[in-house]
Amino acid sequence: MDGARDPRSDETTEQAGKALAASGVAVRAAGADDVVAGVPPRWVALPETAEEIAAVLRVSEEHDLAVVPVGGGTKLHWGAPPSRCDVLLDTCCLNEVVEHEAGDLVVRAQAGLTVEALAEALAAKGQELALDVPVPGTTIGGLVATAIAGPRRFRYGTVRDLLIGITVVLADGTIAHAGGKVVKNVAGYDLGKLFTGSYGTLGVVADATFRLHPLPPSRTWAAASFARPVRSGPGGDASEEASAPEAVRLAGELHAALAAAAGSQAEPVAVELDWPDVTGPATVAVLVEGAASAERADAVRALLGPEARTVGERPGWWGRLPSAPPPSRDGARAETDAGRDEEPPAGRGETLLELRASPSRVAGALAAVHVTALETGTPAAVRGSAPAGVVHVALRADAGRTARFADALRARVEAADGRLVVLSAPPEAADGLDRWGRVGALALMRRVKERFDPGGRMSPGRFVGGI
Template sequence: MPDAALAALRGASHEASSRTNHTDGVWLADDEPVLPGIRPRYVAAPGSTAEAAAVLRAAAAHDLAVVVCGGMTKQDWAAPPRRCDLVLSTRRLIGVVEHVAGDLIAVVRAGTLVTELRQLLAPAGQQLALDAPLPGATVGGTVAVSTSGPRRMLYGTVRDLLIGVTVVRPDGVVAHAGGKVVKNVAGYDLGKLITGSYGTLGLVTECAFRLHPSPAASAYVSRRVADPAAAGRLVADVLGAQVVPSALEVDAPPEGGFEVVVLLEGTAEGVAGRAVRTIRLLGGDAAISDAAPGWWSAYPWGSGDVGLKLTAALSGVPALLGAALAARERHGVPLRLRGSAGTGVLYVGLPGTAAPQTVAGVVDALRAAARDVSGHAVVLTAPAAVREHVDLWGPVEGLELMRRIKQQFDPDARFAPGRFVGGI
């Protein structure tokens, strides 16, 4: 029996594409790697915004549920979608559309790898100041899940660096927001709305970013201490000084202790002077290196493990460090904590083999501790057995507003249904 949906998808792709063999853009998902928790029927890889819009119009006409994927680095984050008929890959939406070096602006297609973009901008002495905690992550996926790394302290998050975005809505309508000028804020709120929406509001095809000059020099100043109070004092000392760090990170491995690391960037002379002052601030056996620690800008968990994101007011970071240490000891699990002590964003990793009840106890303890310091605790990723025992999101303010936004963008709930908070 003919597959009407497949024929419609291929026809839409062919009509919008100049490629001769139109079946290359849409195919059955038989040989496609299975995404966590879902079994797609079709895969589409549009090569342009126009082709993506045509494919999504056909998908809407056949009531197909859609999940967008890029580098496949975060598909196990959040909840699995309730259903998925079509996987829409951004693998062909790659490259820099425009780089205006004089204005420090770049327009990039969503499937471009963050690491490749770094290489493309380097000859101009410029950078998109986003770290890549997960190798293989794409620009679109980074926006969709709002990932950032240590240097968010100086440069901000992806939400701060995104100044324009092109989005294809679930009904196939193309929307543009922002622009290529930093001070042009027309439609800028759409970019903020899309960022961190986990692909539930539409497909990002192009992003316009504000760039920064690449630093001429950098240095990492570090010191190891034994307890969270000491780590907290070092963090406070650095924040209170005039050393202008690009990042202020802390790492607490399962075997104990804390390592505080300060990243300094700038001119060679300026970095050297600030490094001397930072060594004095940290005291003790503080050391300087031109290379990052091995754990730098990586999440403290591996594939199949449990990963949490904690936030806190800056003054509450020491208390949150202490709560994580107490949870490790109380529940007897090799918990590892790492993150930006300079912004109050920390990450916790637990083995995927830990008993679900144990993980639930750790999550409850950390969620209570985060709440006490004006923060939150969210489970980003976990095995299926753990998900059955743990509320991934915890209490979330503004949930009804989020549901109304979802209704406006995706009234038929076809884009990654159920993946976001509250089953959105």
């Protein structure tokens, strides 16, 4: 894909621009900072209400303009580049808490409100949305569109589990509501679940209603480190043949620790793995919340082994996407850098993968990452909620090695009924990557897309199979 827009005459473009300006919505010319995965839009629309979103989409339908919604812009580089992008619809002006029913533990917030701003508002009433979003600056709309979740998905679930209502604007400008605080329902569809993870390809999220939880009185973390003995090959470096058994052994140890913590009667709310370089040591950290959290964390610590410890403050890497270790100058793995956690997570120069496997097969998936990194010479980092079956893998390598790593790892993961998805990749690596792998429900997803966006104008090409 070259990212080029459909050619249009100057007259057609001028007519579309005038129609957008006449819609009553603030519209400006797009600039260099508005590029979507390498594709520049023509205009940026700044609606302030769901009705103004609808006005923009009606004009877009009339003039066949492709629309890409954006919130904080933190994940615009996720997903495939759009096949075209005429209007970038920015929800930054929809940034209010619409309603907070503290007694019912329910909040309704507009799509452009950041998760951090929502957390601050809820904390004033002793409540929280129990999603540790790993990308700072994520908005409510982006949270729903990408279905991103952090460590406490282990206990509280994901966006789909906590979302109880939604307002969306469809491609033709229809405003639809579903779930909590219902004004109008669209029969036959659970819009909340349908729009969660849709990457803006079905319509625009205007606001969302979530189930909340009380803020816990205390939190305590237990953590333990696990290391793999390094065996040297003939050249002095760790050889693939010698290291593969050690990878399996270390993955087995990690899986045993993760499983023991996950099944603990201390009822942890999160069990996280941090493996900043898959040729080096890894850490398992467990979060316990609520009454007697310190005593319950001590019980978890005993399960993790004699080297485990309990801490009152969360680990610095907690709830963040991994950042890949750079290769050293001689091409071997760089030593773990204590300052790496200060780097921006999942930078745009890295490739970020999401690996999903059944919890019983996590050990095999972790070993597969390790062996694939050795085979391809690709520095890799792993972090995530392994007992929930979801971890993220960050890579920093040239395009060729990145593609070889992704293809080899996907083959191993899919052979064990898992999935590997490329969330983001730098432009030089993106063209050589299969972003989605095997998708069994593609035909159904195409039918849903045709139902909600028959003109193919909402974030075209961003999702699975060019949807």
